[in-house]
Amino acid sequence: MTVPDRRSVAEVDVGAVERNCARLARELEVGARLCAVVKADGYGHGSVECARAAIAGGATWLAVAAADEAAELRAHFADAQLLTMGALTDSELDLALDARSEIAIWRPEHVNRAAARGVERGVRPRVHVKYDTGMGRLGERAAEAVLDVLQAAARDERLELAGFWTHFATADERASDFFDRQLERFSVLVERVRADHPEVLVHAANSAATLRDRAAHFDMVRCGVAIYGLDPFGDDPYEQELEPALELRSYVADVKRFEVGDSAGYGRRWRAPVETFVGVLPIGYGDGVRRGLTNNADVLVDGHRVPLVGTVSMDNVTIELGPATRVSPGARATLIGAQGDSRILCEEVARRLDTINYEVTCGISPRVPRVYVDRRPNGAERP
Numbered sequence: 001m002t003v004p005d006r007r008s009v010a011e012v013d014v015g016a017v018e019r020n021c022a023r024l025a026r027e028l029e030v031g032a033r034l035c036a037v038v039k040a041d042g043y044g045h046g047s048v049e050c051a052r053a054a055i056a057g058g059a060t061w062l063a064v065a066a067a068d069e070a071a072e073l074r075a076h077f078a079d080a081q082l083l084t085m086g087a088l089t090d091s092e093l094d095l096a097l098d099a100r101s102e103i104a105i106w107r108p109e110h111v112n113r114a115a116a117r118g119v120e121r122g123v124r125p126r127v128h129v130k131y132d133t134g135m136g137r138l139g140e141r142a143a144e145a146v147l148d149v150l151q152a153a154a155r156d157e158r159l160e161l162a163g164f165w166t167h168f169a170t171a172d173e174r175a176s177d178f179f180d181r182q183l184e185r186f187s188v189l190v191e192r193v194r195a196d197h198p199e200v201l202v203h204a205a206n207s208a209a210t211l212r213d214r215a216a217h218f219d220m221v222r223c224g225v226a227i228y229g230l231d232p233f234g235d236d237p238y239e240q241e242l243e244p245a246l247e248l249r250s251y252v253a254d255v256k257r258f259e260v261g262d263s264a265g266y267g268r269r270w271r272a273p274v275e276t277f278v279g280v281l282p283i284g285y286g287d288g289v290r291r292g293l294t295n296n297a298d299v300l301v302d303g304h305r306v307p308l309v310g311t312v313s314m315d316n317v318t319i320e321l322g323p324a325t326r327v328s329p330g331a332r333a334t335l336i337g338a339q340g341d342s343r344i345l346c347e348e349v350a351r352r353l354d355t356i357n358y359e360v361t362c363g364i365s366p367r368v369p370r371v372y373v374d375r376r377p378n379g380a381e382r383p
Helices: 014-027 039-043 047-056 067-076 090-098 108-121 143-155 178-196 207-212 346-353 357-362
Strands: 009-013 033-037 061-064 081-084 102-105 126-130 160-165 201-203 220-223 246-251 254-258 276-281 297-301 304-309 317-322 332-339 342-344 370-373
Touching: 009 014, 014 033, 014 047, 014 207, 014 220, 014 370, 033 047, 039 047, 039 357, 047 061, 047 067, 061 067, 061 220, 067 081, 067 090, 090 102, 090 108, 102 108, 102 160, 108 126, 108 143, 126 143, 143 160, 143 178, 160 178, 178 201, 178 207, 201 220, 207 220, 297 317, 297 342, 304 342, 332 346, 346 357
Parallel strands: 009 370, 033 061, 033 220, 061 081, 081 102, 102 126, 126 160, 160 201
Antiparallel strands: 009 246, 246 332, 254 276, 276 317, 297 304, 297 332, 304 317, 332 342
16 A cells, blocks of 8 residues: 555646636737736635746736735735735735735725825825626726726826726626626726726726627736636636646545445445445545535546545545445545546536535635646646
8 A cells, every 4th residue: 555645635737827828818809918816825726836827828917805915926026016906904905005016996085095005105006996887896886986086096196097997797607698788888988088097907807708708808807717727617628728727636545345235424424325345535625625525526546437425524535436446545536637538627526516616726725735736738747
């Protein structure tokens, strides 16, 4: 028996992130820039490592949601253009400004607040005014009110009006015409904003909108899920020429024979229908393998799919290996990724959980170490 070095590992191919960014950059309208969204620790992949790969692939901006995320990036990227997109408390605003991150505003009071705190920090904040065209979250809904905020920011010499932006609610729903209505609503105001403020950076598209409609590219696109090789439409990323960057692996810690009726896991939610062998993997919901996958997932072992059986517990899951298995303790087990010609995509796991692919990767806990490799398209590691 050969025991791996770790009970579980999330292997991230930064070469895939770089190639995904290069593929997205080729998609853009002439002059549009690529902003890599690396919030939430790079959607669970690792923000700093993926940001570095994204820049190598052609991204010229990095975006995050929180001030501490901006501060972490600034510590590693002295000259990167950063945008913090989320709401900020006073202390978070100070942290974002100290990190030389551009920030989002959308209310008149935000203008004065950002300007005043910028004076205190000895900086001139660069602000992006957000227009809520239909997401129903942050941003001003009324067009005239948005223009008022833009004008106030442009007049205040303590600030620099840097951007005008929105976010789409249904770009990933191909049949939705709400995306088109949002795009039209935003585009109407873009004409007025560009007439008054031609230097302002206009941006709207997320990954789905980037791949769906070039009219949404404007001056910059903000791609998150796609740079990690996840399909923004929840289908097969390879059909979008994207390469999944993350594999989640564990190993078979034990193999035991089950008689008919023997049970595995809490609550005895699976019982052997025939004589069979069951493997135990030292990974569970404490690592991000959701309990909703109980009797509802496959795992790759020895290049073949086997079912996850029994209740997912915090630290272990069980898999049925079959009555004639040759699998022994120490064998690699892949929960997301490929073995030979077989593969399990995040999109499959998400469908089983009735969620989205990037909730799956964001949910992989810090207990699972991230290991970074840089592979070429043929699978060989880059020297």
